[in-house]
Amino acid sequence: MDITSNTHSQHISRQFNQELEELKTHLMAMGGLVEKQVQDAVHALLEGDTRLAEKVRDNDRQVNELQLQIDEECTRVLARRQPAASDLRLVLAVIRATSDLERIGDEASKIARNALLLSENTSAVRGLIEVRHISEHVRKMLRDSLTAFARFDTELAMQVVHEDELVDDEYGSAMRSLMTFMMEDSRAISSVLSIMWVLRALERVGDHANNLAEYVVYLVKGLDIRHSDPGTVDQKVLKKP
Amino acid sequence: MDITSNTHSQHISRQFNQELEELKTHLMAMGGLVEKQVQDAVHALLEGDTRLAEKVRDNDRQVNELQLQIDEECTRVLARRQPAASDLRLVLAVIRATSDLERIGDEASKIARNALLLSENTSAVRGLIEVRHISEHVRKMLRDSLTAFARFDTELAMQVVHEDELVDDEYGSAMRSLMTFMMEDSRAISSVLSIMWVLRALERVGDHANNLAEYVVYLVKGLDIRHSDPGTVDQKVLKKP
Numbered sequence: 001m002d003i004t005s006n007t008h009s010q011h012i013s014r015q016f017n018q019e020l021e022e023l024k025t026h027l028m029a030m031g032g033l034v035e036k037q038v039q040d041a042v043h044a045l046l047e048g049d050t051r052l053a054e055k056v057r058d059n060d061r062q063v064n065e066l067q068l069q070i071d072e073e074c075t076r077v078l079a080r081r082q083p084a085a086s087d088l089r090l091v092l093a094v095i096r097a098t099s100d101l102e103r104i105g106d107e108a109s110k111i112a113r114n115a116l117l118l119s120e121n122t123s124a125v126r127g128l129i130e131v132r133h134i135s136e137h138v139r140k141m142l143r144d145s146l147t148a149f150a151r152f153d154t155e156l157a158m159q160v161v162h163e164d165e166l167v168d169d170e171y172g173s174a175m176r177s178l179m180t181f182m183m184e185d186s187r188a189i190s191s192v193l194s195i196m197w198v199l200r201a202l203e204r205v206g207d208h209a210n211n212l213a214e215y216v217v218y219l220v221k222g223l224d225i226r227h228s229d230p231g232t233v234d235q236k237v238l239k240k241p
Numbered sequence: 242m243d244i245t246s247n248t249h250s251q252h253i254s255r256q257f258n259q260e261l262e263e264l265k266t267h268l269m270a271m272g273g274l275v276e277k278q279v280q281d282a283v284h285a286l287l288e289g290d291t292r293l294a295e296k297v298r299d300n301d302r303q304v305n306e307l308q309l310q311i312d313e314e315c316t317r318v319l320a321r322r323q324p325a326a327s328d329l330r331l332v333l334a335v336i337r338a339t340s341d342l343e344r345i346g347d348e349a350s351k352i353a354r355n356a357l358l359l360s361e362n363t364s365a366v367r368g369l370i371e372v373r374h375i376s377e378h379v380r381k382m383l384r385d386s387l388t389a390f391a392r393f394d395t396e397l398a399m400q401v402v403h404e405d406e407l408v409d410d411e412y413g414s415a416m417r418s419l420m421t422f423m424m425e426d427s428r429a430i431s432s433v434l435s436i437m438w439v440l441r442a443l444e445r446v447g448d449h450a451n452n453l454a455e456y457v458v459y460l461v462k463g464l465d466i467r468h469s470d471p472g473t474v475d476q477k478v479l480k481k482p
Contacts, residue, residue, distance in 0.1 A: 064468040071465070075333065082323035092316065092336070099340065179431060186427045190420060193437075224312070227305040 016081050023073055023094050024150070027101075030066040031146040034101045037063065037108035038142065038205055042135040045115035045198060046128060053119070056112035063105035067098045074098075086219065093219040097149065100208040104142065107201040107208075114194040114201075126181045126188060127195035130174035134199060137167050138206040145212035152220045154237050160213035161230045167206040174199055257322050264314055264335050265391070268342075271307040272387040275342045278304065278349035279383065279446060283376040286356035286439060287369060294360070297353035304346035308339045315339075327460065334460040338390065341449040345383065348442040348449075355435040355442075367422045367429060368436035371415035375440060378408050379447040386453035393461045395478050401454035402471045408447040415440055 037056055044053035074095045077083065083091055118125055141163050148156040175196065182192045217225050217237055225233045278297055285294035315336045318324065324332055359366055382404050389397040416437060423433045458466050458478055466474045 061468075068465055068467065075329065078319065078333075079325050079329055084320050088316065088320055092319075095333070095336070096340070099337070179434065182423075182430050183427055186424055189423050189430075193420065224309055226309065227302075 016077075016083075016087075019073075019077055019081070020083075020087060020090055023070065023077065023091065026066070026070050026073065027094050027097055028146065028150055030063065030070060030098065030101050031142075031149070033059075033066065034063060034104045034108070035139070035142055035146070037105055038111070038135070038139060041108040041111035041115065042131065042139075042202075044112060045118065046132060048115075048119050050116055050119045053112040053115040057109050057116075060105050060109045063102060067102040070098045071095060086222075089219045089222060093149075093215040096215050097212055100211045104205050104208045107204050110201045111198050114198050118191060118194050121191045123188070123191070125191050125195065127174070127178050127192060127199070130170075130177065131195060131198055131202070134167065134170055134174060134202045137163070137170065138202050138209060141167070141206055141209040142212075145209040145216070148213055148216045152216065154217050154220050157213040157216035158230070158234060158237055161210055161225075161233070164206050164210035165230065167203060171199060171203040171206075257324075257328075260314075260318055260322070261324075261328060261331060264311065264318065264332065267307070267311050267314065268335050268338055269387065269391055271304065271311060271339065271342050272383075272390070274300075274307065275304055275345045275349070276380070276383055276387070278346055279352070279376070279380060282349040282352035282356065283372065283380075283443075285353055286359065287373060289356075289360050291357055291360045294353040294356040298350050298357075301346050301350045304343060308343040311339045312336060327463075330460045330463060334390075334456040337456050338453055341452045345446050345449045348445050351442045352439050355439050359432060359435050362432045364429070364432070366432050366436065368415070368419050368433060368440070371411075371418065372436060372439055372443070375408065375411055375415060375443045378404070378411065379443050379450060382408070382447050382450035383453075386450040386457070389454055389457045393457065395458050395461050398454040398457035399471070399475060399478055402451055402466075402474070405447050405451035406471065408444060412440060412444040412447075 037059060040052055041056045043049065044056060074091050077091055078088075081087075141160050144156055144163075145160045147153065148160065178192050178196055178199070182189050211226075214224075214226050217223055217233075221237060223233075223236060225237070278300060281293055282297045284290065285297060315332050318332055319329075322328075382401050385397055385404075386401045388394065389401065419433050419437055419440070423430050452467075455466050458464055458474075462478060464474075464477060466478070
């Protein structure tokens with residue numbers, strides 16, 4: 001290979017690295033927006049802030065547009081650069097991640113819609129403590145899964161996977177209390193149902209954060225740990241070389 | 242290029258085509274299993290067949306394994322064959338489709354779990370007519386979206402996209418009736434809630450079938466119609482050349 005073509009191929013590879021970096025940057029921007037959407041939706045609900053709830057509902061379009069843009073970038077990289085090994089895994093992980101982030105965006109919209117419904121309710125709404133508690137938990141999971149993605153940090157990713165089991169337990173116990181509220185006071189049925197949908201949406205946010213964490217393990221280690229038991233995965237993922 | 246290498250490259254391309262065909266075949270097998278899971282879950286619920294419900298719950302593992310297998314095949318094809326244009330779109334559509342089929346499998350499991358809960362209920366369960374009706378609708382959507390994928394049929398795919406709007410309306414109206422049942426009879430709250438979760442799961446099956454249909458349009462036409470208004474999409478997708 002002569003020097004010119006070598007420089008040329010270095011140039012290509014520098015550009016390629018830059019494209020991969022950009023993919024990550026854009027994914028992180030989408031992640032940041034989605035985090036904000038969840039935060040605002042829960043805040044709107046807890047504070048009865050209808051304007052904020054409407055803003056969240058309207059912003060969902062931006063989330064959707066980012067998904068389409070980033071997916072198109074991924075397709076372009078695949079077609080032009082034909083990446084292999086860890087580069088290919090990065091692109092595939094980004095494609096999967098945009099889908100989960102988009103769905104988190106949908107869940108934030110659902111929370112915002114329920115915030116609007118509940119704002120018409122004059123009586124005290126039950127279950128807000130549970131909403132606050134679980135929302136803090138899943139927002140931390142989401143933040144950690146995005147950080148793990150940005151830093152290729154499999155240890156942090158595995159923490160998120162384990163947190164998801166706790167959230168599922170908290171969700172189950174919150175739903176049982178809400179069912180009791182409902183049975184005690186049939187006038188509260190419609191508002192308790194709204195809170196149930198909100199909790200369900202938050203639990204789904206936790207599931208999607210868990211998925212994001214699984215993609216981090218996939219892209220760093222080449223291990224597909226979806227549908228595996230978190231306990232047995234730990235040994236494979238966290239073992240020191 | 243001499244004849245040997247030409248034969249060689251024909252051989253490669255024949256093998257490549259065969260690999261792409263296999264991807265499609267495996268996706269269709271996964272689709273068939275998932276269709277059966279939804280059908281069995283609903284049947285178990287309507288007929289109170291607990292053994293069938295348990296079978297559905299246990300079979301979910303098979304669905305998950307198929308997802309991992311097919312995704313691995315897709316990654317291998319991307320890494321080895323470096324497909325471009327419509328071949329690349331096919332592989333990406335298959336990766337997205339396995340994710341939706343896996344989630345449909347999850348929804349079928351949820352329906353089966355609620356069938357088991359409801360089987361302990363001795364009183365008459367309300368809302369079964371709504372379940373039957375919506376399940377028939379979304380099962381048809383799922384069947385059609387898989388057929389559209391197998392035949393690269395964008396017209397059928399667009400029908401599925403439109404059907405999803407109807408299902409969303411039916412779901413909304415069924416949920417309102419169920420809320421009324423709940424208010425009328427607080428002893429029925431827990432069974433009505435189970436039926437609400439089932440309806441919600443069925444509505445999600447419809448959403449995923451809609452996604453599958455959108456991937457068909459993407460792979461055949463190269464148009465990403467996610468998040469677009471179905472009415473305006475029709476003109477782009479169905480126009481004759």
